[in-house]
Amino acid sequence: MAINIIPADQPLLVQAIIVYLYADPGLGKTSIGFTGEKAISFDFDKGSHRxxxxxxxxxxxxxxxxxxANLTMQDLEPFKTIVIDTVGAMLESIKTHLMLNATNKQKDGSLKLKAQGLANNIFKQYVNTLIASGKDVVFIAxxxxxxxxxxxxxxxxxxxxxxxxLYRIADVMGYLTTxxxxxxxxxxxISFRPCPTHHAKNAGGLGGETGEVWVPDLKANSSFLADLIKQAKDHINTMTPEQLATMKAQEDLDNWTQSCTEAQYASDLNQLTExxxxxxxxxxxxxxxxxxRAMELKCKFDKQxxxxxxxxxxxxxxxxQLAELQAFIDERGLDAKTVCEYLGINALNQIEANKLTAVQQEIEQLAKEMVNV
Structure with a gap:
């Protein structure tokens, strides 16, 4: 049988996409999930009854x-949209599962570092399984x-x-707020357009120029999410694989840059590095x-x-100490400006307390040099 080869300049029809929605509390993100086509919700957060x-x-x-984990693709055959509600609770469920094995726990009851890595791998593998199923996958957070x-x-x-x-693999990611x-x-x-106040992604071209989609009354709009997903697919399917790859790569870079800017500690940098x-x-x-960002935070990379x-x-x-140091400088015929320039600092209060003695020795040396000039 001949293989159907699709040239690079022709659209590659997308049958399923990944949607990532995150929201403030109480805005109905679980209800939105149920408006997907033939939806099944994995209720990790135990909130579907609401x-x-x-x-x-x-x-x-x-x-x-x-x-x-024991569900088969045959079990999921009747469904078109798989909703993970919420993705954070899903990861915690995996970690709790690993905690049942005593060898995965530290003395304080927390997961060992190796087990945390295993939890991440199980999470990633299952996500890949869902994507490979050919169904639309909606992650709620x-x-x-x-x-x-x-x-x-x-x-x-x-x-x-x-x-x-999840930033990387999502086709569209939106922030639901009021x-x-x-x-x-x-x-x-729902804002699908990234900005300094929130993360987002919009390969599906949702919401036009503003990237904003207003949520209607779901009682009267039971296919709201299904319609959004169809719009996104229709938009993606107008693009060639090369165009889509270029756009997604740029969105990845934009999200990455934003994440780097938001990093506050070395732990954030390590997560990004991983x-x-x-x-x-x-x-x-x-x-x-x-x-x-590491330089801005004055973090250093420990090779060991x-x-x-x-x-x-x-x-x-x-x-x-500042007053005593000022007197010390005056006694040697110097001024604070000269000393600061010599030490390479902007003000005396930038001197570390545990280095005060060493600094005084440097000032003493400076005073001797000034006498000999």
Whole structure:
């Protein structure tokens, strides 16, 4: 039988996509999941009962990881859309499953580092299994609120490399929140356009130029998510594989840059380092962004530990030490400006307390040099 070869300049029809929705509490993200076509919800968060009459799909009430792991593709055959609610609770379910094996636990009862890695691998493998099933997969997550300086940032409440992995594989990712209209009403809206306040992704071209999709009354719009997914597929199927790959790669880079900017500690940098794909089109650009942020945070890479480490906490001289140091400088006929220029600092209060004695010795040396000039 002849193989159907699709040239690079022709669209490659997409039959299934991955949707990633995250939301503030109580906005009906579970109800939205049930508006997918022939939906089945894996209820890890045990919240499906709260949807009431809006529960229009089948439910797997997950009490333990085996409830999901033992499902076969034959079991899922009648369904078109698989909803993971929530993806964070799914990962916790896997970790709880591993905790049943005493060899995976540390003395304090927490998972060993190796077991945490195993949990991540099980998570990733199962996600890949769902994608390979040819069904639309919808990941639902709670939104976490993080502070980056004066900026509040909303992103999926999922830690580490798994969050970055889902960023990478999702075709569309949207943040569900509420906004106040000009009439003073509060309406729900999903933003698929990334911005400094939240993460998003929009290969499906949803929401037009603004990337915003208003959520209607789900009682009267029982196919809301199914319609969104169809719109996204229709848009993706107008693009050639090369165009789609280029767009997704750019979105990956944009999300990566945003994640680097939001990193606050060495642990954040380590999670990003673990998730980086050295085969990615923009791998070098991603490395540059990672190193840039590390330099801003004054984190250093420990080759022995193969990890980024936080800078040592700074303990400067106190007011009394500052006054005594100023007197010490005056006694030697120097001024603070000259000393600061000599030490390569902007002000005396940048001197670490545990280095005060060594600094005084340097000032003493400077005074002798000034006499001999």
């Amino acid at each position: 949807t009431g009459e809006l529960r229009r799909g089948a439910v797997v009430q997950v009490n333990q990881w085996a409830d999901v 709670h939104a976490s609120e993080d502070q980056n300086g004066d900026q509040v940032i909303y992103r999926p409440d999922l830690g580490g490399k798994n969050r970055n992995e 906004v106040q209209t000009g009439e003073g009403k509060h309406e729900r809206v 998730s980086i794909d050295d085969k990615h089109q923009y791998y070098k650009n991603m490395r540059v962004e990672l190193v840039r 530990r193969n990890a980024w480490v936080d800078p040592e906490e700074f303990f400067g001289i106190d007011d009394q």
